[in-house]
Amino acid sequence: MDITAPEQEVVRICQELIRIDTSNYGPDREGPGERAAADYVMRELEEVGLSPQLFEAEPGRATVVVRIPGADEKRGALCIHGHLDVVPANAADWSVDPFAGEIRDGCVWGRGAVDMKDMDAMILACVRHMARRQIVPPRDLVIIFFADEEAGGDLGSHFLVNEHPEVFSGVTEAISEVGGYSVTISGDEGEERRVYLLQTAEKGIAWLRLRATGTAGHGSVPTDDNAVVHLAEAIGRIAAHKWPREYIAPVRQLLDGLSELTGVSYNDKDLDELLSHLGGAEGFVRGTLQDTANPTMLDGGYKHNVIPQEATAALDARFLPGHEEGLMQTLRQLAGDKVSVEVEHRDISLESPFEGPLVDTMRAALQAEDPDAQILPYCLSGGTDNKALSLLGITGYGFAPLRLPADLDFAPMFHGIDERVPTESLEFGARVLMRLIETC
Numbered sequence: 001m002d003i004t005a006p007e008q009e010v011v012r013i014c015q016e017l018i019r020i021d022t023s024n025y026g027p028d029r030e031g032p033g034e035r036a037a038a039d040y041v042m043r044e045l046e047e048v049g050l051s052p053q054l055f056e057a058e059p060g061r062a063t064v065v066v067r068i069p070g071a072d073e074k075r076g077a078l079c080i081h082g083h084l085d086v087v088p089a090n091a092a093d094w095s096v097d098p099f100a101g102e103i104r105d106g107c108v109w110g111r112g113a114v115d116m117k118d119m120d121a122m123i124l125a126c127v128r129h130m131a132r133r134q135i136v137p138p139r140d141l142v143i144i145f146f147a148d149e150e151a152g153g154d155l156g157s158h159f160l161v162n163e164h165p166e167v168f169s170g171v172t173e174a175i176s177e178v179g180g181y182s183v184t185i186s187g188d189e190g191e192e193r194r195v196y197l198l199q200t201a202e203k204g205i206a207w208l209r210l211r212a213t214g215t216a217g218h219g220s221v222p223t224d225d226n227a228v229v230h231l232a233e234a235i236g237r238i239a240a241h242k243w244p245r246e247y248i249a250p251v252r253q254l255l256d257g258l259s260e261l262t263g264v265s266y267n268d269k270d271l272d273e274l275l276s277h278l279g280g281a282e283g284f285v286r287g288t289l290q291d292t293a294n295p296t297m298l299d300g301g302y303k304h305n306v307i308p309q310e311a312t313a314a315l316d317a318r319f320l321p322g323h324e325e326g327l328m329q330t331l332r333q334l335a336g337d338k339v340s341v342e343v344e345h346r347d348i349s350l351e352s353p354f355e356g357p358l359v360d361t362m363r364a365a366l367q368a369e370d371p372d373a374q375i376l377p378y379c380l381s382g383g384t385d386n387k388a389l390s391l392l393g394i395t396g397y398g399f400a401p402l403r404l405p406a407d408l409d410f411a412p413m414f415h416g417i418d419e420r421v422p423t424e425s426l427e428f429g430a431r432v433l434m435r436l437i438e439t440c
Contacts, residue, residue: 004252005129005237005426006122006125006128006129006430006431006434007125007426007428007430007432008126008237010121010122010125010424010426010427010429010430011108011121011427012111012118013120013121013125013378014101014108014118014120014121014402014421014426015101015103015122015339016040017037017084017099017101017110017112017120017121017226017391018099018100018101018108018110018111018113018117018119019099019100019101019110019113019315020036020099021099021330022034022036022037022084022085022112022150023086023088023089023111023148023265024085024086024087024148024150025088025194026086026151027154028298030135030427031088032060032149032430033061033062033147034060034061034063034084034148035059035060035061035062036061036252037042037062037084038054038061038063038064038084038145038283038377040085041064041120041124041145041206041341042054042096042373044124044128044133045064045066045127045128045338046347047122047128048128048131048274049129049131050066050068050127050131050223050391051200052064052065052066052149053065053066053167054114055159055164055239057147057148057154057155057156057159057163058155060221060245061147061148061156061162062084062147062153062422063084063144063145063146063147063159063347064084064090064144065142065144065145065160066127066142066143066146066351067140067141067142067143067245067351068127068130068137068141068142068143069136069140070136070138070140070141070142070415071136071137071138071139072125072138072139072168073139073140073182074076075137075139075140075169076139076170076172076173077140077141077142077170077171077172078137078139078142078171078172078173078174078175078440079142079143079144079168079172079175079389079394079427080123080141080142080143080144080175080176080177080357080437081120081123081140081142081144081145081146081174081175081230081385081389082116082117082120082123082144082145082146082157082177082431083120083147083148083150083157083177083385084114084117084120084147084151084355085144085147085148085149085150085151085156086111086112086117086150086384087115087409088109088111089417090407091420093103093417094142094417094418095109095418096109096110096418097110098110098111099111099249100290100417101424103215104420106107106194106422106423106424107133107420107421107423108420108421108422108423108426109418109419109420109423110419110420111400111417111419112234112257112409112419112421113124113413114176114413114419114420115177115178115413115414115415115419116176116178116244116400118160118400118402118421118425118426118429119176119183119400119429120145121426121430122393122400122401122426122429122433123143123145123433125191125430126217126430126433126434127143127366128223128225128322129434130437131177132189133407135400137232137437137438137440138289138438138440140170140177140438141437141440142167142168142171143165143332144160146385148157149385151345152205152207152345152347153347153385153388154309154389155344155387155391156388156416157387157388158386158388158411160388161388161389161391161392162215168186168389168394169393171389171392172393172394172397173273173356173394173395173396173397174386174394174395175396175397175398175399175436176360176385176386176396176397176400177383177384177398178380178382178398178414178430179197179198179200179378179397179399179400180196180197180198180199180362180366180398180399180400180401180404180429181196181381181399181400181401181404181410181411182195182196182197182370182373182401182402182403182404183193183195183277183278183279183281183404183410184277184279184330184404184406185258185261185262185278186262186277192256192406193261193372193374194370194373194374194403195257195258195261195373195374195375195376196356196366196370196373196375196376196401197254197372197376197377197378198354198359198362198363198375198376198377198378198397198399199337199377199378199379199380199384199397199398200250200351200352200353200377200378200379200381200397200398201248201249201250201288201321201348201349201350201351201352201377201378201379201380202207202379202380202382202384202386202387202398203250203287203288203318203349203350203380203382203383204292204318204319204320204321204323204346204347204348204349204383205284205316205317205319205345205347205383205387206319206324206327206345206346207314207315207316207317207343207345207346208293208312208314208315208316208317208323208331208342208343208344208432209312209313209314209315209342209344210234210235210295210312210313210314210335210339210340210341210342211310211311211312211340211342212227212228212230212231212234212300212310212311212339213227213230213279213310213338213339214226214227214228214229214230214307214308214309214310214311214336214338215302215309216306216307216308216309217239217306217307218306218307219304219305219307220242220246220305221307223307225401226307226310227300227307227309227338228300228307228311230306230311230336230339230436231298231300231311231313231336231339232248233310234313234334234335234336234338235295235313236323236334236336236363237334237335237367238293238295238315238335238416239295241291241334243290243291243292244290245268245289245290246289246290246323247268247289248288248320248321248351248379249351250288250351250354250377250378250379251288251378251379252283253376253377254285254376254377254378254379255271255274255352257374257376258274258277258278258376258377259274261374262274262277264277266381270431271289276319279409279411280410280411280412280413281356281378281410281411283380283381283411284378284380284382284411285379285380286381287379288320288379288380288381290320291318291319291320291323291327292315292317292318292381293315293316293317293318294315294316294317294330295313295314295315295316296314296315296316297314298311298312298313298314299311299313300312307315313382314344315331315341316380316402317331318382318383319349320349321350321351322347322349323349324346326339326350328343331431346381347388348387348389348390348421350386350387350390350396351379352395352397353395354377357366358440359397360393360395361436361439361440362375362397362399362436363375364433364435364437365401365432365433365435366401366433366437367407368435369403369428369431369432369435370403370428372400380398380440382414384396384398386398399436400429401424401428401429401432402421402426402428402430403424403425403429404422404425405422408422410431
């Protein structure tokens, strides 16, 4: 057996990356940063003779880049990228140490096993294999391990796009996370079918701050101008708002494809039976049927017997293509006169075609390893670093290929507890990604 093949070291790399705590607490709190993981990636690349570059937006907030020349330099280059940061994990909530990279029940467990040190490990294993074997890809590859994706990419992908656009010279397409994984559905005759969800679209992001103001005073005195009450009423109105449905093209293509495979018909009002076939991925898809706005943090007051003059809440809003202006207008109306709506971070929505040579290559790479695979497009309710790359005209897709067991509730583990990925899925993904690289 070839011990240098990508599938032979992808599990090791995934474990070692998970063991490096790269928790991203956002711009308001300090964290360990990505530098230790970036240094690890640099060593793994340099060990096989490559010459990566390291970029730091701030001390400790590190991104790694390496360009691999292809056979046809006139073709547009392909960027394959991941991010090294992870969301925080409360160890007390987990069954295992979230930063131990433990193998249990055939899975690698830990924060980042799903989002997205699994894909980082696949990329790194494939690039190391290419370097050892002196494999020349059909076109230039730009391999990037970004910082700060979990806080919007200001210190990662957006920093690189804004300050070092030369890194992306000649790049026309990109692949990254949150697509290419399988869900198992029951066909119209009862047989089980694996469907791989290729991410071709993303909702836009608006991370907002609701700021309520009132009159400060003693907690024992009645008042009609309490900032906490104003904020609570605004949150209640936003939570009760029914956002209208709209089916963008990738969502409609997914629903039509599922309907054909399952034999379950649907209409615009009744989707429950059809979506239930997606298992854990149902939530991601439901999030793309309309705009959304979810309160995520609250802050107000400093003493039990003091009415504060200000209270705030964080709001995570996501909008469909073309909906940003309408979403913001609606939220300001719902917030009311006593509550302002401040934009702390925004990013665009994306929509890419479910056709073309790269899509064909992704399909072929999957079906070479899983001949019965069905591939359908879908829209991601979250966001990826492809948003930043799109500002340079780069067309992005989510393709982190994983063949998953039918009983693994995979999608809810994004940012969840007891995050884990099967070792066999990692090995499968490394083989698929290597096929893609060799034929892209």
